[in-house]
Amino acid sequence: MKIALKPLDQQTIVVTGASSGIGLVTARMAAEAGAKLVLAARNEEALQQLAEEIRAQGGQAIAVRADVGIEEDVRHIAEAAIAEFGSFDTWVNNAGLSIFGRCDQVTIEDQRRMFDTVYWGVVYGSRTAVEHFKQRGTPGALINIGSFFGDRATPVQSTYCAAKHAVHGWTDALRMELEMEKAPVSVTLVHPGRIDTPYNEHAQSYYEHQVAHRGMVYPPHTVAEAILFAAAHPKRDMYVGGQAKVLKMLGDVAPRFMDKLMEVITDPGQVDPARLSVNPQTSALYKAGYGLKENGSHQGWFRSGSIYVKMQKHPVLAAAVVAGLGLALNAASKARKSQKTTAGNAAAPTNEAAAPAASAASDGQTDAGADEVIILTEIEVY
Structure with a gap:
């Protein structure tokens, strides 16, 4: 009803x-x-x-x-x-x-x-x-x-x-x-x-x-x-x-x-x-x-x-804002990973075997950092 x-x-x-x-x-x-x-x-x-x-x-x-x-x-x-x-x-x-x-x-x-x-x-x-x-x-x-x-x-x-x-x-x-x-x-x-x-x-x-x-x-x-x-x-x-x-x-x-x-x-x-x-x-x-x-x-x-009271008053807008923040943070994370990978390749062009390993290690650290930022952002929004 x-x-x-x-x-x-x-x-x-x-x-x-x-x-x-x-x-x-x-x-x-x-x-x-x-x-x-x-x-x-x-x-x-x-x-x-x-x-x-x-x-x-x-x-x-x-x-x-x-x-x-x-x-x-x-x-x-x-x-x-x-x-x-x-x-x-x-x-x-x-x-x-x-x-x-x-x-x-x-x-x-x-x-x-x-x-x-x-x-x-x-x-x-x-x-x-x-x-x-x-x-x-x-x-x-x-x-x-x-x-x-x-x-x-x-x-x-x-x-x-x-x-x-x-x-x-x-x-x-x-x-x-x-x-x-x-x-x-x-x-x-x-x-x-x-x-x-x-x-x-x-x-x-x-x-x-x-x-x-x-x-x-x-x-x-x-x-x-x-x-x-x-x-x-x-x-x-x-x-x-x-x-x-x-x-x-x-x-x-x-x-x-x-x-x-x-x-x-x-x-x-x-x-x-x-x-x-x-x-x-x-x-x-x-x-x-x-x-x-x-x-x-x-x-x-x-x-x-x-902030959370206002989010509950406007749930659709709040969801859009949170989604936008998530997309922006993920995009920033990918950009940082790309920059690190490029920098790593330029610094060690002859070590082709080490480059993927370094890139993989860098990816793991960057993803963890991005997750922490997203979690902190969500907690603050809540």
Whole structure:
């Protein structure tokens, strides 16, 4: 069943976790595109300020205080959207937070509480949105925010990984069932890599020192870009950052290598030994976290955007560009081989037996180098 979704400027979009980070940026970008917004989170003050900001700029938005870990609260979000705008067209299950601590450290109570938000919040939101789309009989989009850690586990964030793995499994199963019954619902799973949001500050942490993403970090607008594209164009998956896609692929083909890699980079990549933890004051596990902040306190290589998100938005053009790069690199490789062969023949014209051997050796080295360039280019494009 081919599903046609409305343009953003004709949509009402529900965003959970809208008070900070990815949800906040998504709401602002959606409002700029002309969409009506239903903003949901536990931080009511931040939501009201955001709704007022959007209305002051000529947009339409309402704030709905809700804890997505409570099914009645999630249903209240839908009821408020219908009461204000008559319907909604896209539902974004974005609310989430993490726990930093080893498997034998994190209490069962903390694990259950996090699952309420990260997994059950997605289940409640998905069921509520799908029910609405089926009842009205016109297409709608359900967008669930997964994670690279939903594709590949990491030490130290075991509860978050487990919850996101569950989100991925739920989303894939739901998509297939809806497709089987030809329901008018587009289901997209977004796979962000490391994103510069208050993720670390809002996490529950068992560490003495502050947790922090260190390495390649993408801005939250890259995730919002993927979300809003999926809101208007049916997509199965959207990966945010080449990091997420390449490491997933690597984990699929070399799982033990990825185990060792994650073991080596976990502590230096997720903890800042120079800062004492602020998480006891800022943790959002049992209370609303601080709001209206798009970015966090990450460290590392900050990317300005994601090339791979743009490739997924224009797959035919991206394939043509990659093919063109491959042809150009192969042509350059052949030209270099030809030059080396010519130079070798000129330097040793009397050694006819040695020339083919030298040429063959040169060919092998050049081909290997070209392959490395192509692989690196593809990784960068991803």
